[in-house]
Amino acid sequence: MPVPCNETAAPDVLSFMKAFTDIVCPTPKGLYCPPGDFYIDPTRPSPRAVVTHGHSDHARAGHGSVLATKETLAIMGARYGADFTPSQQAARYGERHRIGDATVWLSPAGHVLGSAQAVIEAHGRRIVVSGDYKRRPDPTCAPFEPVPCDVFITEATFGLPVFRHPDDGKEVAKALHMLDVFPERCVLIGAYALGKAQRIITLLRQGGYDAPVYIHGAMEKLCSLYESLGVELGDLRLTKDAVKGEMMSKIVIAPPSALGDRWSRRLPEPVNAFASGWMRVRARARQGGIELPLVISDHADWDELTGTLLELSPQEVWVTHGREEPLVHWAGLNGLKARPLHLAGYDEEDGEGPQGDNLKSAEDAAGEPA
């Protein structure tokens, strides 16, 4: 499916004179494509938006029109109501859409269900806006597909060489092991409601855990949506319908903000676990009062980021958000031309951002009364 860059369009000599920033450029509202007059993941209401995935820092309500995968549109509908935009355009992976003087198509990003890289072609050039992505297999979504390009725009959430995510099956096995060690307690896993929670549940099922998984009320809608889109999650029950005793020696999944919140007092002596790439750093886990850190992330780790850049070897690498400087520095050492975009507005909530791990400040926002 990947198409070599020089076959995409008949280049005319004049258009080669254009800079890459004439095709995609950073603006305060996010990345903008002048030839197509649309934004990618705009952070403010925009007339026309291409949305890479459903996390709320990338997918916001109030745009004039939205082009995204049907799964992403469904997630936005579930979160914001069916009228989140007057015009929805569902795009299949690989399906080309002409918008103004640009062509747009989506390629799987492997981040969460429905996540996509936006491939933008104009003036005979190809720029890939990867959104958030990861390279390792995830049973809940299609795997990342590399698209050769002139410019690759990458995130850098885990853009430091200390971030190497271990095997996710082994991480989930740690949670199951805890159930054996503390049969009178439950293991409460803090996980983002979109993507992470469903991935954990699926990994638990793959690890042989077929008992009920208890979920916080804030997880209900998105879990149902995943199931309706074909991701099997098995026996799920709501904590609010359960009595304390039945949750002993069981897995409970809740939004990170519910850990240590009054809500958790209904659980049988929970072992606090948190599934996030940040859990690789001990101080982070300890600050959050986490007893069982699970290093499971939906973002590329350092090896995946650098491996992807080497594999694609684009003419230029643009780094959107995260730890831009170290990744740009690494690219320079490896003969790649890279620059940081310093985009604001991403990495804040569902996307495992620096505030996401500040478990305690987000308390009481869990949605379910104590």
Next chain:
Amino acid sequence: MNRFAELLDRLSYTPGRNDKLALIVDYFRHVPDPDRGYALAAMTGTLDFKHAKPAMIRGLIEERADPALFRWSRDYVGDTAETIALMWPVRPGVNRVPDLSEIVEELDRTSKLDMPGRIAGWLDALDETGRWALLKLITGAMRIGVSARLAKQALAQYGSLDIAEVEEVWHGLEPPYLDLFAWADGLAERPEHGTLAPFRPVMLSHPVEEADFARMDPADYRAEWKWDGIRVQAVSEGGVKRLYSRTGEDISGSFPDLIEAMRFEAAIDGELLVVRGGAVAPFSDLQQRLNRKTVGKKQLAEFPAGLRVYDLLVEDGEDLRPLPFDERRERLEAWVAARGEPRIGLSPLIPFANFDDLTELRGHAEAESVEGVMLKRGDSPYLAGRPKGYWWKWKRDPFLVDAVLLYAQRGSGRRSSFYSDYTFGVWKDGALVPVGKAYFGFTDDELKRLDRFVRDNTINSFGPVREVTHEPDKGLVLEVAFEGLQRSTRHKSGVAMRFPRINRIRWDKPPREADELGLLETMLE
């Protein structure tokens, strides 16, 4: 090594003491000798590798990683050993994962020249938890919340042994403690300490309650000051001189002045204090001397260490512990007099006819370095542990102050959903200044009510900390009890409390009636 790494990893994330004990006991049960012995040595801080040092380890990563990337990573992670463990370039399958014992023995044996290569080889073979554990082992800064005492406690629990006995034999033994584990496993007798000047487990007292006096005859008891220093055991036998803390940790290194003065053949029990010109200085002076690996000349001159001795356990090889207190006391007094050593003074007996006399004395004990009175039965032998009915401690009544709750922070572990750590303040020039922090002294029901108060009266949030309403007529007054008050330049109020705890919650009292800083200043030591 993987099992050891896993143990350290779990310990570092486990807040509860009992849970930590369970993890260590489980490790002792499943890991064979000599690995478990070396693990015990690591946890009790008895390992020291002279050729493996932090600077050398830094050099290893600098050869393997870009310095700028290392710097950014170090800044982010906040711990050098952990950063190196995480970013070490992986070479899976290069080497067999070494055992803990192999590592410890090699670290001891390897020359300075060969050391970097040896450590790099292990780092290549281990996973990130293993690398972290190895680097923590080498740098000696474990930070896993396990004291030497807790590790010994775990061994005692594992072998159903008496912790006092473990402490008694401890100082004669060496890693990997094969004889200790054989004893714990019931395969051998208690190891006899082959070395001189071992630690003898100390005798401890019970707090005396009002009701106890009815059953006590004053004639049976002797009274001594309860000094506000640290309890130590000074042992000098066959030229070996050691100063032990009351849990059996060897603290000789911090007190060369006292060791020098230990020219005798005996084991004595007493209080370590700073003594200047025969007068005992307050606890804050003694703090200048605690927890130091080396002591400077300045400290030695400004904060001279001395002993107030109150018991004689062994004299010239004769074990006096089975003798009654009165006999030991007689021997002690003669012994101190014969020494004529200015640093070693007798802790005097306080004459009294009935307990009311002591109440008087106890209340007016103007000596800053006395925190109460000890009552010891004249016929008590010296017994390890805390036997009932022999020794009593009768503490001076605590200081009390009415303070206003200013901030609350969430607790950890089982208290993680409760605001259980309270910062409180008193009035100064019409404003409240923080004077301390307390997190115990209340019941579970009171905690629930306090937690509710904090949530309902929050005016600001800073991460895990909440600021609560504190106006003259709106807020919560806490009656805080504490043991003493010292000047402090670190606190805005200029004072710092010792052992503050919540004595009572004054739901009835408006903040305007809380105390002034001026009152606290009259309580300064």
